[in-house]
């Protein structure tokens with residue numbers, strides 16, 4: 081008995097839209113990777129360590145608005161300011177460094193964007 085030919089039942093409009101969607105996702109990933117390779121990270125948003133009573137606490141987080149590279153301090157590190165001197169998105173006198181709500185930062189994430197999680201051993 082031959083294998084069930086499911087392909088003839090697929091809606092061609094969905095298949096075409098799916099193809100377009102996947103191509104766009106590849107383009108987005110490519111654009112993000114290129115941007116992150118060359119970005120000077122001059123506009124960075126961040127949120128501080130948050131202690132949560134019933135859940136695991138949230139580490140300091142920051143993201144470059146220009147290339148969306150995201151960086152997390154070590155989970156157990158409670159001294160957020162100290163953590164910022166050990167990463168990729170280090171503030172310089174030329175960096176615009178703006179505090180932003182963590183959920184807003186999460187919503188800026190894009191497909192293909194790099195998230196760097198620093199371990200406690202980094203220091």
Ligand SMILES: [Zn+2]
Nearest residue numbers: 119121144147
């Ligand atoms: Zn950047």
